[in-house]
Amino acid sequence: MREKDIRSMTYRLHISLFFFYLLAFTSSYSLNVANFTICASTNLYKNKIISTVQDSAKIELKNKIDKAANDSLKIASAYFEYGQYLNNSGEKEASIDYLKLAIKIANKTSNKAQIAEFDNYLANVYWQAGIYQSSIDTYILAYKSAAITQDSSQMAKISMNLASNYNYLGDYNEAIKYALNALKIKETAKDWERICYHYVAMATIFKETDNVEKWDYYIQKAYKLKDVENCASFGDIAKIYNNLGSIAVRKGNHKKALIYFDSLLVLSKQAGFDKGISAALGNSSNIYKELNQPEKALELLLESEKYFGDPYEIISNNNSKAELYRLLGQEQKALDLVMKNTSLNDLRFYSMEHENTLSLLSDLNADLLNYKAALKWNDSLRILENKLRDDKVRKGIEELETKYETAKKEQQIELLTAENELKNQGINTGIAIVSFLVTVIILILYIVSIRNKQAELKQNNLRLQVLRTQMNPHFVFNALGSIQNFMLKNDARKASQYLSQFASLTRATLNNSTAETISLADEISMLKNYMALEKMRKQNKFIYSINYDDDLDLDFIRIPPMLNQPFIENAIKHGFKNIDNGGILEITITDKKDWVEFIIEDNGEGFPEGKIKGGYKSMAMSIFENRRKLIRQKYKKDFKFEILNLNDEYPNQTGVRITINIPILNND
Known part of the structure; x- marks a missing residue:
């Protein structure tokens, strides 16, 4: 191309x-x-x-204020709720302004309970915003208001909040003072609600000063109460397991520590408690590091980062990862991680992690041959160690705690002494009461014995009176005179018959007057003999009859003797007094299961008007009433007794009807 x-x-x-x-x-x-x-x-x-x-x-705030009108308490509450809303929304400064306004209004009403609640919340917001001194000052004001209301629960909560603040700031003397005060309030009031939180807070103070014995002591107290109702929240329980695991690590028992951390992990995952999950994973990682399993330890740390929520977790995790990277020969990577901690303002508030950070910075710089930097960080470490291990600080904390425990034991001794005195008083009182009761029982038995003797004497007297009534001289002489007339008239048959009846009546009367019970057959036989002799004496002025069911078991049924005779005598003596003949006397006997009913009815003159209503009683009736009372007292059985003037109900009839229900005494 x-x-x-x-x-x-x-x-x-x-x-x-x-x-x-x-x-x-x-x-x-x-x-x-x-x-x-x-x-x-x-x-x-x-x-x-x-x-x-x-x-x-x-x-909504404006509406609440409008509805409150001039009610300052409601207006203060409205501003307080809005301040809470702003705090939850992350607007700390605006929240503080509205909370202060709520407290100002509450102060005008002098409602100390409301002031204590508002101040306690404001102090917490100050702390979250990093305004530490204002937080402490406000907690102190809240405590004073709660003390005026004597609200022990609120006082203990505020006092422990102050202890946590001072512990965070490294002022352990003040921390232990307020923590002990909170415990004293709770224990004195026997207020066990969230008591585990207070024991854990106490343990944390001793943990920060490396006092393992006291740290373990208070965690064990919390552990024993964790399952008691209202003694612990879920967060408290999580802290207890976390501390138990950490204590086991300090004592070299890694297996036991892992069990506690695994328990914490399971509980926290079930409840969705991120803080517990991250703590369990991080602490388990430290154990695997001690067991020379750095890869497993690093794996757990990286997993725990998903659940971080506060600066402490970040600082602690950076230190732990740095130690693992150092073990794996990655010193520079470890140093970079630890240096991140030094840029966090919160590092100074976590004494143990602060100490660990400085120690790692010194060691890692020495590993990388940066000796000047290593010496610098080592000097910083010694300064912090001296502060934390200062004998005055440790002794001051231990003395305060010892004074509290001694005072508590002295109070327990006083209580035990008082209890012993009360027990002795109780024993003496018991002996006196028992002696009194024994005396009363003896006196009652003596009185009962006397009454029984008096009742027996009374019963004997009544028996004699019955005997005299039935065998009075007038009756005896008239009966014998009538028998004599039959003999003079040469009527030997009738004379013999009546003499035989007289002898039977006399024998029965003498026998029955001393008997508790007699058979119904004996009672009927005696009544027949008595009425036959009276009919003979009265020269047949009246006729009589005794009516009863043929199925009635006369020999089996037992009743008190001679209760009917006085009324039969009255019928003959008074009812037939002014008649020459035509008198009728009927006795009807009926079995009523628990008693025998006797109906004695005559056609005589009857009682004069007003005598029954007026409470007229003959000597025979008086004897009957007394016998009835004795039977009721002895056998706990009563029986009906009624007198009816027949003319009162039936104008065409004359005479008297007497109804007596005599109790059957077979089983007595």
């Missing part, structure tokens, strides 16, 4: 390339412009949404 043709082709090629690059540049520019436009639109849309949300929150 000729040189001219070659130049021509080269020229055309350059022209083509020029247009190609121009087209590519134009396209690229267009795409960038389009992307910029899309991003700008998206950001504008996002800002519009945020603005809309903020506007709606402000409208």
